[in-house]
Amino acid sequence: MKKIKLILLLFVSVASFTACQQDDDLEFVANEAEGLVFNTSFLDNYVLNSSVSSNLAERFTWGSADFGVPTNITYYLQGATMSDFSDYVAGESLYDLGSTTANPEANEIPVTVGQMIALANAAGLDNNEGTNTGTLYFRLMAVIGDDGLPSYSAIQGLNVELQQETSGGGTGIEPSMWGIVGSGYNDWGSAGLDGVFYTTSEENVFVAYANLIDGEIKFRANNDWGTNYGDTGADGTLDDGGDNIAVTAGSYKITMNLNDNTYTMEPFSWGIVGSGYNDWGATPDAKFYYDYTTDTIKVGVKLIDGEIKFRLNNDWGTNFGDTGADGTLEDGGDNIVVTAGFYNITLDFNNNVYTMEAGDVFGIVGSGYNDWGATPDYSFTQVQPDVYMAEIVTMLDGEIKFRVNEDWGTNYGDTGADGTLDDGGDNIAVAAGLYRVKMDVANGTYELNKIQ
Template identity: 55%
Template sequence: MKNIKSFIAQVLGVVTALAFFTACENDDHVPEFTLQAASENVAFQNTFLAEYLLSTETANNIAERFVWNQVDFGVQTQISYQLEGSISENFDAEPDYQYDSGTLSETNASVTIKNLLAMAAGLGLDDDPATTDGDGNPNNTGTVYFKVTAFVGSGEGTDAVSTTSDVEQLTITLVEKSDEGGSGIQISSWGVVGSGYNDWGAFEDAPFYTTGTDGVYVAYVNLLDGEIKFRENNDWTNNFGDTGADGTLDAGGDNIVVTAGDYKITMDLNDSTYAIEAYSWGVVGSGYNDWGGAGPDAKFFYDYTTDTFKVGVKLIDGEIKFRLNNDWGTNYGDSGADGTLDNGGDNIAVTAGFYAITLDFNTGTYTMEEASIWGVVGSGYNDWGATPDFLFTEVNPGIWIAENVELIDGEIKFRINEDWTVNYGDTGVDGTLDDGGDNIVVTAGTYIITLNLTEGETPTYSLDAR
């Protein structure tokens, strides 16, 4: 028996020793992952503008969408990226004057005009034409710097491996204000009223604007079949009609018969005359409405603060032009791809996205910027997104208009770029816009919807039935 126990003990000892040595051997062969230098340096892929024009009126618009290549560090793990911007080429400026995207998994990031405006403040730029730099030059242009870094994990520590792009210099320019009122044009005391516009005063009259000539006023207005007159201060004390339909303004005169459409109305109180002409600029093309075959052009609205015409629009990959009155008699393209409006010029190539487009006939130029565009969505309009939202246009800073929105009985909300990330409802049914608020109940009809998102004010909305 003793011999048997001794034999068993010897066997167990051998097994234990083998297990020990095997364990040690396995420990020596634990697999290791070795980070390698990037197979390709990270670099920007997008094309940069020669100059980025900045204005507080378009602060929420996208100034540039930075795009870069995907980087491979030779391991099967998540690669992260960080986009940085600064007023200093060494990226050591105060935090308020720098941009930091934070850690990103995607290979793109959008920088807004507001981000660049913060950098402009750090550079001491301003939009006052009366101020200059030390050399007497306009004090509204400067340079900012951007770079992107690709890394694994946190990108920090002694074993960190990363790659950083070349630094890209961007020229930013604040759009100088010509005077306190911007364009110098003001809303006059006169307006358009009637069954052809606002059911004889159910909501505010369509405004006339001042012009460069005293006593001459102009209105850009969408009319319905009906009648109109011109009155002062939304009141009947002073009003003009046209007795005789001869283009002469008559105090308290007959109503003026009009047909539905978009018009420019000029009223001259110096010689008591007026003129009504069809007038509507629009976006047309394969990038919007199949060159007019898929519906009317996207209408521009007048912005008196800049004396320009603006539209918020959703484009698809293709080409566009700008034309008057949904007709090819007068149209503009861009033959040099330089932002200049050329009469009958080349088509303008566009890529899919949401844009704010501005036509400036004073300078003969246009701008087209990716932007955050508000839209109408809901069971009262498009079955909560079954078809595109009805888009607004920012006609003046903070003031958004959606014209002739055909609603049905149901509910609506307002959201940006057909996405729910940012949306407004009305909790309390008090006309105040609430972030993520309750749906707004609507009844069938045709409406002009206005959003007042003026910075520093409580956001509000109005629905005016026509």
């Protein structure tokens, strides 16, 4: 009987040892993803200028990867200066350009002009002739679950050209690395880049001019959650990783002071009021936009015969006219006589002057906005050279196009739905909601960011 027990024990031991050996010999292989490819319509050449470093350079998009099993997938966009990615360094923001960690359902990652320029500089490019063109390389990494092995897309090369710097248009003002993110601005980053903070004359003090909707916001660096500030206690103090900041719809001047870790938010909206625009306030004033390259505020607007003034926050407490009709801004001054037409108007409070230039004003038209012109088009404003913005635009289910001065002589659509402006192109489908719309005429592109 003892012999039988010993034999059985020996058999179990050998079987266990063999099983352990077999386990040790197992090789785990990650499921390869199918369909992990970019579907972005890339440009032939990307012209990069540091004066607009916070602008979108490209929005990398892709279809959902298929690993053959239901699973959570996180995507990471990576860049490199070498075609084989031999220079890529994991964990460095220069090469790790973004991820879907904060928004797992997303199939897009935006890359700014500044991010591309930084990568181009690492490749030895600058804005001097002969060393200002080259190729940068990008790939998508998909990871399943929390600790899964990665799969990669094919490497995509993009041609870039660095332009001569036109920093701040001589104002000394620059876009900073800080931005506004949240449901009150860009749907926590899924509806466009963060709202830009600009440098000021005081070191570590930044200012943003933002049109917000009801929701919450935070402030973060480089469109990334690595460094972000909220306000725990709602006391105006910036807390690293702190609570979201509740906001109500409106236009604000937001000042962030990193010297003492405080911030302020004040209503701030200059507009046009008068019989020449909105029957002296029967409807909202025409809103101005900030242009950091000139440190002025601007608006593209359609006026009718009448008179106008400029006022702050749709209120008469602070208003400017022009006594003497000499182009000078005077506090409480005379009404300004205007004739019907399309105008680009600039207010320069540094020098207390204004300009009104008759010219082209882009607008949004379509069944998705104004029943193809049954009411006025939604006007764009040129906020930087060749860059136009239209913010908090209420769209309906339908289609839109962009045209000049409410006339079909010059109009743009998008044949192929690839984000490219096509002269006379196809109508652009839109779903009902609130949008920020941006046109980059120089690069022939546009963005439709649905924020709500």
